[in-house]
Amino acid sequence: MDIVDTAQRQQEQLLSMTLANHRAAWGHGHQSAEYCLECGEEIPAARRLACPGCSRCRECQEEVEACR
Numbered sequence: 007m008d009i010v011d012t013a014q015r016q017q018e019q020l021l022s023m024t025l026a027n028h029r030a031a032w033g034h035g036h037q038s039a040e041y042c043l044e045c046g047e048e049i050p051a052a053r054r055l056a057c058p059g060c061s062r063c064r065e066c067q068e069e070v071e072a073c074r
C-alpha cells in the first residue's frame with residue numbers, strides 16, 4: 007500500500023506542477039511561458055523578451071509553423 011501511496015502522491019505533485027506551469031503560461035495575457043508547452047524545456051529569457059506571448063521554445067515553434 008505504501009508504494010501505491012507514494013506513487014499517487016508523486017503523480018499529484020507532478021499534476022499540480024503541470025497545472026501551475028500552464029497557468030503561468032496562459033494566465034497573464036501576453037506574458038511568455040517560462041517553459042516550452044511542447045517539450046518542457048526552459049525558454050531562454052532572450053527569446054521570451056524577443057517574442058512576447060510565446061509558449062514554445064524555438065525548435066518546437068518552428069515545427070508548429072512548418073506544419074501549417
Ligand SMILES: [Zn+2]
Nearest residue numbers: 042045063066
Ligand atoms: Zn520545445
